[in-house]
Amino acid sequence: MALFAFDLAQSCRNFNDSGTCVEYCPPERIYNSVTWQWDENPHAKFAYRNTCIKDCRTGTLYHHLQLTCTYK
Numbered sequence: 001m002a003l004f005a006f007d008l009a010q011s012c013r014n015f016n017d018s019g020t021c022v023e024y025c026p027p028e029r030i031y032n033s034v035t036w037q038w039d040e041n042p043h044a045k046f047a048y049r050n051t052c053i054k055d056c057r058t059g060t061l062y063h064h065l066q067l068t069c070t071y072k
Contacts, residue, residue: 012050014050015047015050015051015052016050016051016052017045017051017052018052022052025044025045025046025047025052026041026043026044026045026052027041027044028040028041028044029041029044
């Protein structure tokens with residue numbers, strides 16, 4: 001039995017993205033250097049506290065400029 005138990009989301013310095021600690025959550029758009037345009041990122045996620053999530057949860061607001069979800 002482990003003496004200490006903790007949630008991985010709490011142990012990441014910045015964000016937890018599906019079990020991997022990352023500096024930032026995947027952005028909504030990524031730059032395509034071939035077409036010189038910004039494309040939609042199919043893997044985009046939002047920051048909710050210190051976790052990257054695919055969709056904002058019920059009872060939260062989406063902040064487009066910060067790509068975050070916060071309580072209403």
